[in-house]
Amino acid sequence: MSRVYNFSAGPAVLPEEVLREAADEMRDYRGCGMSVMEMSHRSKVYDTIIKEAEADLRELMNIPDNYKVLFLQGGASQQFAAIPMNLMKNRKAGYIVTGQWAKKAFQEAKMYGEAVELASSADETFSYIPDCSDLDIPDDLDYVYICENNTIYGTKFKELPNTKGHLLVSDVSSCFLSEPVDVTKYGVIYGGVQKNIGPAGVVIVIIREDLISDDVLPGTPTMLKYKTQADADSLYNTPPCYGIYICGKVFKWIKNMGGLEAMKKHNEEKAKILYDFLDESKLFKGTVRKEDRSLMNVPFVTGDADLDAKFVAEAKAAGFENLKGHRTVGGMRASIYNAMPKEGVEALVAFMKKFEQENA
Numbered sequence: 001m002s003r004v005y006n007f008s009a010g011p012a013v014l015p016e017e018v019l020r021e022a023a024d025e026m027r028d029y030r031g032c033g034m035s036v037m038e039m040s041h042r043s044k045v046y047d048t049i050i051k052e053a054e055a056d057l058r059e060l061m062n063i064p065d066n067y068k069v070l071f072l073q074g075g076a077s078q079q080f081a082a083i084p085m086n087l088m089k090n091r092k093a094g095y096i097v098t099g100q101w102a103k104k105a106f107q108e109a110k111m112y113g114e115a116v117e118l119a120s121s122a123d124e125t126f127s128y129i130p131d132c133s134d135l136d137i138p139d140d141l142d143y144v145y146i147c148e149n150n151t152i153y154g155t156k157f158k159e160l161p162n163t164k165g166h167l168l169v170s171d172v173s174s175c176f177l178s179e180p181v182d183v184t185k186y187g188v189i190y191g192g193v194q195k196n197i198g199p200a201g202v203v204i205v206i207i208r209e210d211l212i213s214d215d216v217l218p219g220t221p222t223m224l225k226y227k228t229q230a231d232a233d234s235l236y237n238t239p240p241c242y243g244i245y246i247c248g249k250v251f252k253w254i255k256n257m258g259g260l261e262a263m264k265k266h267n268e269e270k271a272k273i274l275y276d277f278l279d280e281s282k283l284f285k286g287t288v289r290k291e292d293r294s295l296m297n298v299p300f301v302t303g304d305a306d307l308d309a310k311f312v313a314e315a316k317a318a319g320f321e322n323l324k325g326h327r328t329v330g331g332m333r334a335s336i337y338n339a340m341p342k343e344g345v346e347a348l349v350a351f352m353k354k355f356e357q358e359n360a
């Protein structure tokens, strides 16, 4: 068996220790004679798995008691609808459009009320984060929405927008657990786990309790009401049991690594290796304004589409997978999530140096 360095944007690399542990427990979970995939979500064994996962996540993110943690299905995209359905009491919300995912959420919200574009970086192909320190924010907005790390374009909000007292809702799919966060600054933090936490099929929603109520838009499906899910502790119906179990293992892995402070340091070190090289390279260059660079997703180009394709093909042959940029932007993108080891980034940079010499 040989494992590649997997730079996929998602589903993405998971810690090898977690995969090994899951493999060991695959057919017989800790002596209960069955796989986690095969057991009732109402069983005592599973109850411990989901409760421990929640407790570990709470500890890692320092989630206050007045926030609920929900493990749901439907991916991040389902939340594009669930958020307005649950939170758009005045039928008006503000969106900061910093990439495709934010744009999709913005467009979805328009189906439920007035969605106002508060700022956008579409003018420069989403290669930067707009200044959000003093936006013109209408008083009657129900919330301000951001996509905190833009997976496709490789930008990250280094400072949260000044919402002028409005509720902040944030999609953190691709930066979840990559660094410490102050949960109290948000009304809702949510993300699909397949970027940085676990297998596709789970979305985690962290929501302030006072935002959970029966006062939702008419026609909101029972399953999409946060109250339904919160009242049932994420067990209203069958949850994505196996996915949650893997997430729980990843939470423990992060705790063992030293928690989110340590994760941030690890991620900064890795990103620096790649960005430093991009800054000095004569062939490759990063596509994002420096101060807005993501620690997780690093897009870069040579400036020549044929050479980009050659690079991606040769990299693949050398064991560096999934470096092709998103189909809408071209070039390359290295996603270097929590589970990407530092050696993976070092090896990639060594390969890029060699490619640069050969193609000078």
Ligand SMILES: *Cc1c(COP(=O)(O)O)cnc(C)c1O
Pocket (backbone or CB within 6 Å): 010, 074, 075, 076, 077, 078, 101, 147, 149, 150, 151, 171, 172, 173, 174, 192, 195
């Ligand atoms: C991948 C991604 C999504 C979409 O996630 P799905 O789970 O496929 O719906 C949304 N937002 C961000 C920031 C993403 O990276």
